[in-house]
Amino acid sequence: MIVSTLIAVLVVSSIGAALAALLALSESYIANYGECRITINDERELTVQGGKDLLSMLTAEKIFIPSACGGRATCGLCKLKVLEGAGPILPTEEPYLDEKERASNVRLSCQVKVKGDLRISIPQELFAIREYRARCTRIVDLTHDIKLFRLELAEPGTMDYVPGQYVQLLAPKYEKNSEEVYRAYSIASDPAQRDVIELIIRLVPGGICTTYCFEYLKEGDEVRMNGPYGEFHLSDTDAPMVFIAGGSGMAPIRCILHHMKNTNSRRKAVYFFGANEVREMFMMDEMHRFESELPDFRFVPVIAKSDASEAWDGETGLVTDAVQRGLQNASEYEAYLCGSPGMIDASIKVLLDLGVKDTGIFYDKFA
């Protein structure tokens, strides 16, 4: 009985093993595309081993293309012009490409497999993106689920970025995470300190990178990141501005406020900061300090549920209601929004109703 069971198991496992071996063998022959040449902007040429996707090949060559989903065709950020050699658009790319992009050969670089010689074009500003090593020197609890991480750059020693941009932080392999992934976080620090990057991170339950930051990262540890990325930044106009951001969405706004202070900006600005409860408020002193340091800046914290037991003398209700009440002559304003997609969509609706032009609404969705 035992012998026959063993033989049965042996037979089926060996068939499985034989099929697996066959697949592995055919993979090394059939899926081997040999050496491929990638020509970038007609000036630089890379020689790579074909078979993998374009995004990871460029990353391996230290050319960093923005990507928030890590190559799963869900964020649509890794768009590049592939002028020759990419083949037809795949069904996985279709939802992210509009007609104009299709006509100009824009592709999702995470979906384009390198199977032959490619000619691609990469915007010059992406070459400014580099990989940085840094040391985490301070971790500050801001609320029960938001922390501030101060990272001092080691190599290269400084980063030039536009206030409002973000970096991609590397979550290394740890117990619950079997592969290295990058996740995007906005820079929250004073841009005058070019050797320091501060990030404000909210713990996402089950999130790979935030779990790493909250449970594994300790002061003194080395971290790796690349950047800077992003199109979210102040316009060149003198229009008055309204900032709306809650929770960790404060990060890029804080960076922008520091920048306004450094450049002696005289622009009128008001910042609506929404939270559910008093215990979710943070950096209140610092924000109120900006009110006295900047010529025309107002900070309006808003609590959704006010509890009689907690002292609160500010605004209550939804942040969008507070905007509706507190913003006069809204049509002159430019709006800068940062936070969850739901909050941003609700705010855009209210701002348009108030008469803000849709060309004057800028946002950074934390998806």
Added chain:
Amino acid sequence: MSVGTEIMQACIVAISAVFTQNILLAYFLGLCPFIGVSREIKAAFGLGLAVIFVLTCTVLLNWIAYHYVLVPLHLEFFRFILFIIIIAAFVQFVEMVIERYSPFLYQQLGVFLPLITVNCAILGAALFMVIRDYSFIVTIGWGLGSGTGWFLAIMAMAGIRQRLAHDRIPRGLQGPGVTLIIAGLMSLAFIGFAGVLQGQ
């Protein structure tokens, strides 16, 4: 049986698998991709063709594995595991080959191949082939017939759903809800073919 009668038998099995014994509408196998990918005729066409191809090939591979490996070793009870392994390996292999040698086919069918690995119609067809004790030639007819039947059903459903796309459907029935009701009606319609042929 002579080869001639076997071919005759194979044709009867094939026609019956398309109409009277349709693997989707009579046995409700392969429902998940049927509901998931039947929104547009174009996608349904690609998936349907891929199912015909994979179903026919794997049912034959599984016939060989069953009759020349499992039966001589008296391991028939292992057919579930073996069939699944063979189907998965075959699908992987085909995906690799067409990605390399036929960009056109990869574009049309490539994305559907991984979906097919877990399509229960494929495994169901192989298990029916064993239960009904088909010969190799009859199995060819059975594979082609079941695949074509599945293809026909999903194309019909995609056609109906494309026309429904702009109709006002009660909110609770939108999407899979109304699709399942249509599938039930189609299944009833196909029962109308039952008297035409009695072949298994």
